[in-house]
Amino acid sequence: xxxxxxxxxxxxxxxxxxxxxxxxxxxxxxxxxxxxxxxxxxxxxxxxxxxxxxxxxxxxxxxxxxxxxxxxxxxxxxxxxxxxxxxxxxxxxxxxxxxxxxxxxxxxxxxxxxxxxxxxxxxxxxxxxxxxxxxxxxxxxxxxxxxxxxxxxxxxxxxxxxxxxxxxxxxxxxxxxxxxxxxxxxxxxxxxxxxxxxxxxxxxxxxxxxxxxxxxxxxxxxxxxxxxxxxxxxxxxxxxxxxxxxxxxxxxxxxxxxxxxxxxxxxxxxxxxxxxxxxxxxxxxxxxxxxxxxxxxxxxxxxxxxxxxxxxxxxxxxxxxxxxxxxxxxxxxxxxxxxxxxxxxx
Amino acid sequence: xxxxxxxxxxxxxxxxxxxxxxxxxxxxxxxxxxxxxxxxxxxxxxxxxxxxxxxxxxxxxxxxxxxxxxxxxxxxxxxxxxxxxxxxxxxxxxxxxxxxxxxxxxxxxxxxxxxxxxxxxxxxxxxxxxxxxxxxxxxxxxxxxxxxxxxxxxxxxxxxxxxxxxxxxxxxxxxxxxxxxxxxxxxxxxxxxxxxxxxxxxxxxxxxxxxxxxxxxxxxxxxxxxxxxxxxxxxxxxxxxxxxxxxxxxxxxxxxxxxxxxxxxxxxxxxxxxxxxxxxxxxxxxxxxxxxxxxxxxxxxxxxxxxxxxxxxxxxxxxxxxxxxxxxxxxxxxxxxxxxxxxxxx
DNA sequence: ACTCAGACCGCAAACGTTTTCGTGTTGACA
DNA sequence: TGTCAACACGAAAACGTTTGCGGTCTGAGT
Numbered sequence: 001x002x003x004x005x006x007x008x009x010x011x012x013x014x015x016x017x018x019x020x021x022x023x024x025x026x027x028x029x030x031x032x033x034x035x036x037x038x039x040x041x042x043x044x045x046x047x048x049x050x051x052x053x054x055x056x057x058x059x060x061x062x063x064x065x066x067x068x069x070x071x072x073x074x075x076x077x078x079x080x081x082x083x084x085x086x087x088x089x090x091x092x093x094x095x096x097x098x099x100x101x102x103x104x105x106x107x108x109x110x111x112x113x114x115x116x117x118x119x120x121x122x123x124x125x126x127x128x129x130x131x132x133x134x135x136x137x138x139x140x141x142x143x144x145x146x147x148x149x150x151x152x153x154x155x156x157x158x159x160x161x162x163x164x165x166x167x168x169x170x171x172x173x174x175x176x177x178x179x180x181x182x183x184x185x186x187x188x189x190x191x192x193x194x195x196x197x198x199x200x201x202x203x204x205x206x207x208x209x210x211x212x213x214x215x216x217x218x219x220x221x222x223x224x225x226x227x228x229x230x231x232x233x234x235x236x237x238x239x240x241x242x243x244x245x246x247x248x249x250x251x252x253x254x255x256x257x258x259x260x261x262x263x264x265x266x267x268x269x270x271x272x273x274x275x276x277x278x279x280x281x282x283x284x285x286x287x288x289x290x291x292x293x294x295x296x297x298x299x300x301x302x303x304x305x306x307x308x309x310x311x312x313x314x315x316x317x318x319x320x321x322x323x324x325x326x327x328x329x330x331x332x333x334x335x336x337x338x339x340x341x342x343x344x345x346x
Numbered sequence: 347x348x349x350x351x352x353x354x355x356x357x358x359x360x361x362x363x364x365x366x367x368x369x370x371x372x373x374x375x376x377x378x379x380x381x382x383x384x385x386x387x388x389x390x391x392x393x394x395x396x397x398x399x400x401x402x403x404x405x406x407x408x409x410x411x412x413x414x415x416x417x418x419x420x421x422x423x424x425x426x427x428x429x430x431x432x433x434x435x436x437x438x439x440x441x442x443x444x445x446x447x448x449x450x451x452x453x454x455x456x457x458x459x460x461x462x463x464x465x466x467x468x469x470x471x472x473x474x475x476x477x478x479x480x481x482x483x484x485x486x487x488x489x490x491x492x493x494x495x496x497x498x499x500x501x502x503x504x505x506x507x508x509x510x511x512x513x514x515x516x517x518x519x520x521x522x523x524x525x526x527x528x529x530x531x532x533x534x535x536x537x538x539x540x541x542x543x544x545x546x547x548x549x550x551x552x553x554x555x556x557x558x559x560x561x562x563x564x565x566x567x568x569x570x571x572x573x574x575x576x577x578x579x580x581x582x583x584x585x586x587x588x589x590x591x592x593x594x595x596x597x598x599x600x601x602x603x604x605x606x607x608x609x610x611x612x613x614x615x616x617x618x619x620x621x622x623x624x625x626x627x628x629x630x631x632x633x634x635x636x637x638x639x640x641x642x643x644x645x646x647x648x649x650x651x652x653x654x655x656x657x658x659x660x661x662x663x664x665x666x667x668x669x670x671x672x673x674x675x676x677x678x679x680x681x682x683x684x685x686x687x688x689x690x691x692x
Numbered sequence: 693a694c695t696c697a698g699a700c701c702g703c704a705a706a707c708g709t710t711t712t713c714g715t716g717t718t719g720a721c722a
Numbered sequence: 723t724g725t726c727a728a729c730a731c732g733a734a735a736a737c738g739t740t741t742g743c744g745g746t747c748t749g750a751g752t
Contacts, residue, residue, distance in 0.1 A: 003491065003492055004463070004491050006707095006709090007708065007709070008708075016731080016732085017731070017733080018709085018733095019710080019711080019732060019734090020730085020731060020732070022710060022711085023710090023711090023731085026710085029729095030729085030730065031730070032729080032730060032731085035730080049462045050462065050709065051709070052463040052464045053399055053463040053464065053707085053708080053709095054403055054463070054707075054708035054709040054710095054737090055708080055709060055710085056399045056737090057397075057399045057403050057707090057708080057709080057736095057737045057738070057739095058709050058736075059709090059710085059737085060737065062399065072418075072424045072427055072431075073425050073428055075419065075636075078418045078419045078420070078424050082417075082418055082445065085418075085443070085444075085445050094442055094444070094459060094460070095443060095444075096410070096440055096442040096443070097427075097441060097442070097443055098431075099431050114440070115395075116350070116395045116398045117350070117397040117398040118398045118399065118410075118440065141393070145348065145350050267642075268640075271642070290421075290636065291636060291637065291640055294610050294637055294641070295640070295641075296613075296614070296641070296642045352737095352739090353738065353740095354738075362701080362702085363701070363702045363703080364739085364740095365701080365702060365740080365741075366700090366701060368740060368741085369701085369740085369741085372740085374741095375699095376699085376700065377700070377701075378700060378701085381700085381701085396738080397737090397738050397739070399737085399738080399739095400737075400738035400740095401738080401740085402707090403707045403709095403738080404706075404707050404738080405739090405740085463708085
């Protein structure tokens with residue numbers, strides 16, 4: 001088990017100086033053809049590769065970007081990471097991930113761990129707890145230290161940085177519009193509490209669509225679910241709430257849910273109540289995940305183009321990192337959604 | 347925008363030497379109470395944190411582990427990453443991910459990028475192409491350079507390193523056994539081509555269960571699907587093959603599929619052919635993902651405890667990294683599966 | 693007054709690079 | 723033979739840490 005070979009070892013072995021080796025490997029004209037060949041041959045033989053850490057220290061850049069997301073076992077977020085990884089690789093960067101688990105303190109800790117030289121910039125989506133507490137000091141601190149941040153999906157206006165968001169309200173509006181043109185008269189909304197920015201925006205889209213179509217919103221048709229907890233675990237609670245919603249509003253003939261899980265749960269409840277989909281009730285979800293695609297019946301849904309979000313976030317960040325002039329002109333990229341029609345609507 | 351503060355700056359500001367600052371911050375008794383307080387106060391004020399890269403260079407360890415997986419938009423793999431991240435965080439390590447996209451060359455490139463000092467060790471699962479080509483030189487090279495590797499799930503015997511695998515054959519055997527005790531007489535197997543190690547093992551488990559129950563295997567009941575391509579995209583092809591399987595074997599009353607997608611596809615086909623689940627045909631899948639849980643009917647499945655796999659892989663790697671004696675005694679941890687019974691079986 | 697032990701602190705090396713600036717050796721040319 | 727450019731290479735600094743060692747005080751003990 002031989003350790004990785006260094007410039008110093010090559011130098012000693014070939015009886016030249018370290019600088020000569022370095023220059024020879026970088027094809028400097030300062031070095032004679034002879035020595036250059038000799039060094040390069042030797043380096044190739046021993047499979048020399050410059051030590052990344054040393055380079056990072058010298059260049060004061062790591063060519064690594066840090067990604068912090070609330071959870072990774074989630075179609076949307078993993079798709080975003082895939083997008084990030086695509087362009088990061090293409091542009092010579094590595095990706096290091098941190099999971100906040102929707103917790104404020106883990107988000108802070110993770111950022112501190114990475115902000116001390118390990119990475120050049122952040123791409124992140126805020127944890128629910130952070131959104132709830134509205135404590136954003138850690139973002140401002142890292143930005144003040146000259147480390148750029150790109151926020152995606154769950155963003156917050158108070159922070160000045162690049163952002164990539166989806167047109168949540170428009171997407172929702174279109175979805176609800178679709179339900180209305182499909183003949184739905186009493187459309188329920190299953191959404192999150194308002195502190196989740198995307199939930200709020202999607203709620204607005206729902207209301208907008210009703211307004212346009214001159215339908216009076218009924219508060220009894222709007223169910224705001226509070227899932228501070230990680231979603232996977234308390235589905236039963238969700239289903240219970242949805243069942244109450246249905247039972248209290250027998251005339252519901254359409255459902256718009258702000259995420260996949262809520263939509264699937266609504267489907268399950270509807271089935272339990274012997275409602276046929278899409279004949280008796282039509283359902284549309286948000287986020288085009290694997291569940292929507294393979295559900296039975298498959299779910300009409302609003303696609304957020306997660307991979308594209310990741311790609312654009314990465315481009316934005318790397319552009320910023322490699323920009324010479326220090327002119328920080330932050331931009332917000334808005335990605336349009338797309339309604340993917342499947343079997344849960346007529 | 348002030349850059350991150352360094353020891354040198356603190357030293358200059360307080361008119362002491364760099365070493366004094368360093369020692370003061372680490373509470374060395376060499377430094378007087380006075381200066382210690384002064385330095386620490388100043389450091390706290392300016393929110394000093396030691397530069398990670400410099401530390402990595404000095405200590406020749408990065409406290410970072412590299413994870414290379416075939417794809418991340420995949421419940422199993424993301425769950426493994428979550429497990430890895432759990433213990434990595436707990437033990438003070440960061441996680442940097444690389445995606446091979448099931449491609450051999452991307453796997454090699456990714457490993458080379460990370461092996462040059464960026465990380466202390468690897469946790470990885472082989473790409474399908476690597477398994478097909480059987481070219482493992484990159485693993486041996488990194489191991490020879492003193493960088494430990496832990497392989498999980500898709501492993502290969504030729505490489506000497508720690509491994510974490512699931513008891514594929516046993517899990518499959520139990521599943522098929524379950525079908526048999528549930529009354530199934532003609533059980534189909536939907537599996538992968540043999541070069542995928544786990545597919546092969548699960549096939550063996552299927553055969554074993556038949557053997558134990560004195561049922562003669564029929565080759566016409568075994569469907570080996572070749573999906574070199576990333577799975578998401580060509581589901582139609584899969585369904586077509588499965589439909590042929592059903593049509594050619596009208597007496598099929600049980601299906602064991604080596605992954606979730608195949609199982610779901612089988613369900614879809616069965617439904618299309620007006621077969622009731624679980625009355626006419628019972629189905630069991632492998633991998634307890636989100637699809638199985640929320641399918642309709644929900645899918646009985648063999649859980650691999652993905653998160654636990656990730657955790658154990660990380661423990662194994664970090665133990666190895668932090669072990670003083672160089673005694674490499676590689677171990678293979680076998681994780682037992684668990685049959686999770688849901689609605690797709692009686 | 694001399695010695696000596698602490699107490700307190702700085703120097704310098706080391707980790708592995710890259711790069712600037714020198715320095716010594718050629719050969720050509722006057 | 724002396725001068726000077728071209729050529730080939732080395733020394734050293736820098737990135738930001740940690741740490742062994744040596745140095746300079748002060749005060750106490752003889």
